[in-house]
Amino acid sequence: MDKVIEGIAYVLGNDIDTDQIIPAEHLVYSLSDPEERKHYGKFALSGVPDDQAGLPDGKIPFTENGQSESKYSIIIGGKNFGCGSSREHAPACMEIAGVRAVVAESYARIFYRNSVDGGFFIPFECVTRMVEEIKTGDDLVIDLNASTLTNRSANKTYELKSLGEVIEIIEAGDIFEYARKTGMIPSTSRGGS
Amino acid sequence: MGMTITEKILAAHADKESVRPGDNIWVDVDVLMTHDVCGPGTFAIFKKQFGENAKVWDRDKVVIIPDHFIFTKDTHANRNIDILRQFVKEQSLPHYYDVGTDNYKGVCHLALAQEGFNRPGEVLFGTDSHTSTSGAFGMFSTGIGNTDAAFILGTGKLWVKVPETMCFEFTGTFPEHVMAKDVILNVIGDIGVDGATYRAMEWRGDAVMSLSMEERMTLCNMAIEAGGKNGIIEADDVTLDYVRQRTDAPYKIYKTDADAQYFFKKTYNASEMEPIVAKPHSPDNKAKVSDCVDVKLDRAYIGSCTGGKLTDFMAAARLLKGKKVKIDTFIVPATREVEQDLYKEKMGGETLIDIFKNAGAYLGDPSCAACLGGPKDTFGRAKDNQVVISTTNRNFPGRMGSKQAHVYLASPYTAAASALTGHITNPADFINK
Numbered sequence: 001m002d003k004v005i006e007g008i009a010y011v012l013g014n015d016i017d018t019d020q021i022i023p024a025e026h027l028v029y030s031l032s033d034p035e036e037r038k039h040y041g042k043f044a045l046s047g048v049p050d051d052q053a054g055l056p057d058g059k060i061p062f063t064e065n066g067q068s069e070s071k072y073s074i075i076i077g078g079k080n081f082g083c084g085s086s087r088e089h090a091p092a093c094m095e096i097a098g099v100r101a102v103v104a105e106s107y108a109r110i111f112y113r114n115s116v117d118g119g120f121f122i123p124f125e126c127v128t129r130m131v132e133e134i135k136t137g138d139d140l141v142i143d144l145n146a147s148t149l150t151n152r153s154a155n156k157t158y159e160l161k162s163l164g165e166v167i168e169i170i171e172a173g174d175i176f177e178y179a180r181k182t183g184m185i186p187s188t189s190r191g192g193s
Numbered sequence: 194m195g196m197t198i199t200e201k202i203l204a205a206h207a208d209k210e211s212v213r214p215g216d217n218i219w220v221d222v223d224v225l226m227t228h229d230v231c232g233p234g235t236f237a238i239f240k241k242q243f244g245e246n247a248k249v250w251d252r253d254k255v256v257i258i259p260d261h262f263i264f265t266k267d268t269h270a271n272r273n274i275d276i277l278r279q280f281v282k283e284q285s286l287p288h289y290y291d292v293g294t295d296n297y298k299g300v301c302h303l304a305l306a307q308e309g310f311n312r313p314g315e316v317l318f319g320t321d322s323h324t325s326t327s328g329a330f331g332m333f334s335t336g337i338g339n340t341d342a343a344f345i346l347g348t349g350k351l352w353v354k355v356p357e358t359m360c361f362e363f364t365g366t367f368p369e370h371v372m373a374k375d376v377i378l379n380v381i382g383d384i385g386v387d388g389a390t391y392r393a394m395e396w397r398g399d400a401v402m403s404l405s406m407e408e409r410m411t412l413c414n415m416a417i418e419a420g421g422k423n424g425i426i427e428a429d430d431v432t433l434d435y436v437r438q439r440t441d442a443p444y445k446i447y448k449t450d451a452d453a454q455y456f457f458k459k460t461y462n463a464s465e466m467e468p469i470v471a472k473p474h475s476p477d478n479k480a481k482v483s484d485c486v487d488v489k490l491d492r493a494y495i496g497s498c499t500g501g502k503l504t505d506f507m508a509a510a511r512l513l514k515g516k517k518v519k520i521d522t523f524i525v526p527a528t529r530e531v532e533q534d535l536y537k538e539k540m541g542g543e544t545l546i547d548i549f550k551n552a553g554a555y556l557g558d559p560s561c562a563a564c565l566g567g568p569k570d571t572f573g574r575a576k577d578n579q580v581v582i583s584t585t586n587r588n589f590p591g592r593m594g595s596k597q598a599h600v601y602l603a604s605p606y607t608a609a610a611s612a613l614t615g616h617i618t619n620p621a622d623f624i625n626k
Contacts, residue, residue, distance in 0.1 A: 028269035088338035
């Protein structure tokens with residue numbers, strides 16, 4: 001696990017639900033086929049209403065011109081990030097687009113769990129609300145050892161909450177690696193790719 | 194100190210005497226359900242992690258119910274059904290309900306109940322957030338992602354953080370024109386879309402226990418819209434009557450101890466409940482129907498795991514009988530069984546299906562259909578800036594297919610009353626006359 005995550009901020013508001021993260025009509029593509037899964041990157045966050053897409057100004061597309069990768073790799077969110085359906089396509093599409101961390105005020109349970117167990121990215125919780133503090137396009141760095149988020153564009157540092165008990169799964173990589181490490185499933189059980 | 198029903202079921206499945214909220218435990222899984230949207234991804238992870246030739250932990254405990262993108266020409270969606278078929282064949286899975294056969298069911302949450310997979314005291318996980326529906330049977334049930342589902346396929350276990358329990362008690366009698374949908378929209382409006390995050394929502398009181406299984410399912414179905422981990426109602430004779438008609442499998446009844454500790458408890462007077470809508474674009478944007486009568490509508494939609502059960506159509510038919518709808522009205526039974534009942538059940542000598550046809554409603558095939566938008570050719574999918582009243586569960590931006598659409602969530606009574614007038618209408622105007 002990287003101890004430092006650097007990236008450009010993409011800022012969203014409260015209650016970003018999984019239909020906004022990946023509209024259901026796109027849930028038909030394979031997540032395992034290397035080419036087909038790129039569609040998920042292309043449509044990541046495409047359901048966010050235009051005026052809410054990339055705060056504070058909005059109207060900033062997360063990915064451009066049919067690209068499957070975004071230049072924004074750290075998402076800043078408000079309350080209840082990832083609410084709605086259990087679709088794992090939601091954290092997956094964000095990872096495919098290049099997201100490495102989300103910093104939100106709070107998370108919906110299934111989205112949080114999927115992010116951790118699937119090892120898509122690290123879902124951090126901020127101590128104080130960040131949505132009004134950070135602008136889309138700001139240059140950010142997360143220091144895992146210090147548990148801080150620094151906005152290099154504004155020269156300000158903020159505290160992040162401890163990752164708590166899920167740190168062991170995050171450090172292992174995903175729930176399978178965690179279960180192998182702890183002997184719950186045999187380390188020989190991994191199949192082919 | 195005592196335990197809640199949720200704590201007791203989880204403790205029993207972790208082989209522990211007792212558990213407390215916040216404990217992280219590994220539980221043994223009784224049923225894993227998946228469908229066409231999440232099954233293919235789940236199977237791919239299972240094979241990657243456990244091997245191309247790995248076998249699922251228990252064939253009899255895996256239930257696969259295609260229901261989301263069924264009646265569509267979308268080739269990727271149809272390919273996903275083929276992936277389900279292939280996996281079922283490879284694994285010789287007995288509980289699969291294939292599209293295009295007599296065995297096809299429809300919406301998984303109601304199909305689980307109708308096929309006897311909801312049994313008191315059990316632990317059921319499903320790759321769908323509305324898996325909380327099964328909690329109506331006095332069992333623990335919750336939604337998970339593909340990764341967790343693949344983990345269960347390989348091991349039969351999953352880690353769970355024991356939730357705190359919030360208790361919602363309703364005493365007295367619900368008014369005739371108020372349905373379970375109004376009750377859950379009211380509660381979500383009270384506590385917010387994250388008001389029950391990580392927590393169990395336990396429903397109690399004589400008003401709740403007077404409800405049919407289908408109405409209880411509606412209460413538990415939308416626990417997720419308050420962020421809840423599970424919804425749950427203790428099993429009683431009503432539960433057992435339903436279960437015994439559907440399965441001979443054993444079950445175990447758990448009840449909350451008198452000295453169990455709730456994180457939160459609120460008691461409502463059932464007789465004071467009113468018809469409620471959730472205004473765009475959030476299920477907690479609560480308003481009384483009587484305060485929204487000026488809202489003009491373009492269409493009404495009655496269907497889904499939340500509002501597409503026989504009880505829901507009985508309610509709609511009661512209002513639509515002998516009348517004509519003023520706006521496009523879509524009727525989508527959740528399952529084949531519900532659809533067949535529409536042809537069988539009569540009201541004043543007329544079948545429900547005839548009541549809906551004569552009222553001018555459009556009838557769709559059983560599936561999730563436009564509840565979640567879906568492929569472009571999905572029946573009832575919202576277009577442009579339409580204003581829709583719907584018995585479904587979510588009204589997030591774009592949820593029913595168009596980002597510009599405005600969706601009002603409502604009970605089947607309210608949706609039917611509104612279909613007759615073209616604006617949001619209190620069903621009491623029709624029922625109490």
